[in-house]
Amino acid sequence: MKLRIDLSKYESMYDSFDNGHNRDHMEGVRRFALKLSQKYCPDKQEIVYVSSTLHDIGLSVSREEHEKHGYKIIKKDRDIKKAYSRDDFDLILEGIREHRASTGKPKSDVAKIIKDSDKAYADMYTNFRRACEYNRNKDKKAQQKEVLRRAASYIKNTFGEGGSATDVYFQESRKQIIGCYKPIIEAYDNNNYEKLEKILNHKEDN
Numbered sequence: 001m002k003l004r005i006d007l008s009k010y011e012s013m014y015d016s017f018d019n020g021h022n023r024d025h026m027e028g029v030r031r032f033a034l035k036l037s038q039k040y041c042p043d044k045q046e047i048v049y050v051s052s053t054l055h056d057i058g059l060s061v062s063r064e065e066h067e068k069h070g071y072k073i074i075k076k077d078r079d080i081k082k083a084y085s086r087d088d089f090d091l092i093l094e095g096i097r098e099h100r101a102s103t104g105k106p107k108s109d110v111a112k113i114i115k116d117s118d119k120a121y122a123d124m125y126t127n128f129r130r131a132c133e134y135n136r137n138k139d140k141k142a143q144q145k146e147v148l149r150r151a152a153s154y155i156k157n158t159f160g161e162g163g164s165a166t167d168v169y170f171q172e173s174r175k176q177i178i179g180c181y182k183p184i185i186e187a188y189d190n191n192n193y194e195k196l197e198k199i200l201n202h203k204e205d206n
């Protein structure tokens with residue numbers, strides 16, 4: 001896509017973020033968001049591209065309230081502001097500010113697309129590792145198998161068919177989320193602890 005502005009300084013920020021929010025995450029969110037925008041707001045594809053590229057840059061300040069930090073950084077960016085109409089600039093900002101699963105309340109289709117895509121491009125490995133850590137800390141006496149079982153059960157109840165995280169705006173997002181966590185859900189359903197252990201110990205290639 002030919003853009004009116006150069007986003008490379010923001011794109012390179014993702015190289016210093018954690019695995020759940022690295023460049024792969026941003027590119028995955030952006031790819032999926034563009035797919036949704038082709039169908040649901042074809043005249044806003046560039047706006048969706050820009051907003052999805054920028055949605056997590058607030059992590060350069062802190063993880064807490066990163067949606068607000070990102071919003072503030074871009075609000076001050078004169079080049080982006082100049083390149084787009086006032087309405088489109090506001091849409092870019094809304095996409096950033098309302099992207100989080102826990103707090104976001106998007107009103108526009110653009111911002112709904114960014115929020116859905118962020119959920120759909122979560123990193124399965126990171127989320128499973130966090131769920132295991134949480135369960136291990138909660139019950140220090142629990143055996144490894146039990147920790148894996150509880151973490152996988154949480155993943156299934158949250159991201160599986162009918163799970164709370166599948167309450168999204170667009171049907172394509174629901175499918176994508178369930179697909180993203182399928183290996184964990186399948187292993188859980190088949191009591192395949194070896195597979196769950198493997199997913200937990202997955203190492204990034206880079």
Ligand SMILES: [Fe+2]
Nearest residue numbers: 055056066100
């Ligand atoms: Fe985020």
Ligand SMILES: [Fe+2]
Nearest residue numbers: 029055056118
């Ligand atoms: Fe994100």
